[in-house]
Amino acid sequence: MITKKHFLLAFVLLLGTLYTAHSQVKFGAGLRYNNNKIYNALGITGKVGFGIGSNFDIHANATYYFSKSVSWAIDGDLHYKLLNVNEGKFILNPFAGLNFTYTSTTVNSLSLGVFLKYEAEKLDYFVEPRWILNDNQFVLTVGVML
DSSP states (O other): OOOHHHHHHHHHHHHHHHHHHOSOOEEEEEEEEEOOTTTOEEEEEEEEEEEOSSSEEEEEEEEEESOSSOOEEEEEEEEEOOEEETTTTEEEEEEEEEEEEESSSEEEEEEEEEEEEEEOSSOEEEEEEEEETGGGEEEEEEEEEO
16 A cells, blocks of 8 residues: 555655756646546645657656545656747647546546646746546646746
């Protein structure tokens, strides 16, 4: 059984691996809302992303939900750099990835979404709507990246 300690340890190891893998690593945090009828949960999320070539990024998210029906979720996504406006001030990246959600058991599913980012002077603000095919979940994440 996966506990919160296992979840946190796996996320810390993932962050460490990604940090050493590439120098252009971006870290972020935010709030996530899952509007599924069963879950209907609000949570906090940590995010890390890095580029792999000129056209793709890899992002990973870990979310802890404040709900009894769902505990946590982990996402791994491949982003395609579709639109870059105003010298990188506004970025739109569609993505596809895998989602792992823990309720009473761990379930995995394909997820599809769009990553929208606005780059300010010190912080990057992002909005990430995501559709998770399992249980027809719509998830909205908002946050900042360093």
